[in-house]
Amino acid sequence: MSLLSSESWAMRGKVNGLTGQSITHGEFQTLSKRLGSALTRLGMKQGDVLGIVSPNCPEFALTFFGVASIGGINTTVNCTYTAVEIAKQLENSGASIVMTHPLLLTNIQEACNIYKGTTGVPKGVMLTHYNLVANLQQITHPSLMSVRGAVQDIFLGVLPFFHIYGMVPCMGLSLMTGSLTVTLPMFDPKLYVEAIQKYKVTYLHTVPPLVSFLTQSPMVKPELLDNVHTMICGAAPVGPVLINEFRKKFTDRIQFQEGYGLTEASPVTHLTPINKYLPGSTGPSIPNTYAKIVDLETGKTIGPDEGTGELCIKGPQIMKGYYRNEKATKETIDEEGWLHTGDIAKMDHDENVYIVDRLKELIKVKGLQVAPAELEDLLREHPDINDVAVIGIPDERAGEVPRAYVVLSPNSPKTEEEIAKYVEENVAPHKRLAGGVVFINEIPKLATGKILRRKLKETALEEMKMAS
Known part of the structure; x- marks a missing residue:
């Protein structure tokens, strides 16, 4: 890799936003093939799984495509995970090789030591090469994509590449369109602003907390986005109030698009067309994608403006299934x-x-999924806890944050803060109980034992209204 001056980074493929190191698209292709060759010599075969545990950097993309070039399978791991959480994903995916950043090596070694005997809580989504290529082709349709052909666009790769949003619409799209991506290992307000300024970013991928930062932070002046022609927001609904405030600050010059998707769909299924943004909507389905709304009880299709139901999708980007989980696959993808x-x-x-609500119990923190059951299992291991339920509550910056309702064992001296600290020490930052811990006498449940999360959410919302 060559180290470039600040004036000569243009027309490159990937730039490390911290060090300034860069590679061209030609060098990227050569290096990814060399990596694939090296992995083959090390014994990696078609169908073998490699775990990538790394913050955003050019080497992340090189590894991802190097593995794909030899028919290998990538499992991307959240680099903020604890060793136990990493071990669970390695076991669940069947990974035989791990590629990591030097700063994470100690954590990875610990994860490898506890690899066997662990159980995988998250469901692994199997996405084929065809799924990913199809979705990239879909979102580059002229009605949706404003990347400029003759002029190199500049992306800011701050959304984590281990997350499907950062992986495909950002990392994959930049390579497919010949754009430059400036990578940042994490969101830091100062670094984020400096990178937009220095590299004259033209195309922004965001999530609601980033839109909020750009709108409300005194660090961000309107002229900061002078070179930005398009901004896309995904991972969670942005809300019409926030986007209207954003547009007041930066005028309507910036093309704003909101999208919807999920990992199981590689991920994009809906995106507002160019110059047709409708506040509160994710737009119509993208090309070659069918969508319907079905009644929750009867399963019958609901017509336009006839009410709400579950959103169902069909298209070439739909996953192969959940890895080693046929039951969950059949529950998610029907016979048609x-x-x-x-x-x-x-x-x-x-x-x-x-999108008006979510059937799934997953909590979305800054676009990252948190399974309530995972936190509940951890809390049940605490000797002072008899029962527990975890829900997501609204948060202005993160979208949602986890809150735990806890039934303590009799005469337990534990405080809410001590329970929250216990969780903090055992999970990645986005899984911490930022919504607090609430002690209650009994967890509301159905006769079948299923937790009435909706009742807890209603209570939480009422309390938040009264507090405000």
Whole structure:
């Protein structure tokens, strides 16, 4: 890799936003093939799984495509995970090789030592090369994509590449369109602003917390985005109030698009077309994608403006299935090939989709998924806890954050802060109980034992209204 001056980074492929190191698209292709060759010599075969545990950097993309070039399988691991969490994913995916950043080596070695005997809580999504290529082709349709052909666009790769949003619409799209991506290992306000300024970023991939930062932070002046022609927001609904504030600050010069997707769909299924943004909507389905709203009880299709139901998707980007979990696959993809998203939505007469609620119990923290069951299992291991339920509560910056309702054992001296600290020491930062710990006498449940999370959420929302 060559170290470039600040004036000569243009027309490159990947730039490390911290060090300034860069590679061209030609060098990227050569290096990824060399890596694939090296992995083959090390004994990696077609179908073998390699775990990537790394913050965003050019080497992440090189590894991802190097593995793909020899028919290998990538499992991308959240680099903020604890050793136990990493071990669970390695076991669940069947990884035989791990590629990591030097700063994470100690954590990875610990994870490898506890690899056997662990159990995988998250469901591994199997995405084929065809799924990923199809989705990239879909989102580059002229009605959706404003990347400029003759002029190299500049992306800012701050969304984690281990997350499907950062992996495909950002990392994959930049390579497919010949754009430059400036990578940042994490979001840091000062670094983020400096990178936009220094590299004259033209195309921004964001999530609601980033839109909020750009809108509300005194660090961000309107002229900061003078070179930005397009901004896309995904991972969670942005809300019309926030986007209207953003547009007031930066005028309507910036093309704003909101999208919807999920890992099981590689990920994009909906995206507002160019110059047709409709506040509150994720737009219509993208090309070669079918969408329908079905009644939760009858399963019958609901027509436009006829009410809400579960959003179902069909298209070439739909996953192969959940890895080693046929039961979950059949529960998610029906016999006709429709993917049941678990999201409650409505559709208007122009086929614009509006996400209004979520059937799935997953909590989305800054676009990252947190499974309540995972945190509940951890809390149940605490000797002072008799029962527990975890829900997501609204948060202005993160979208949602986890809150635990805990039933302590009799005469336990533990405080809410001590329980929260216990969780903090055992999970990645986005899984911490930022919504707090609440002691209650009994967890509300159905006769079948299923936790009534909706009742807890209603209580939490009422308390938050009263507090404000």
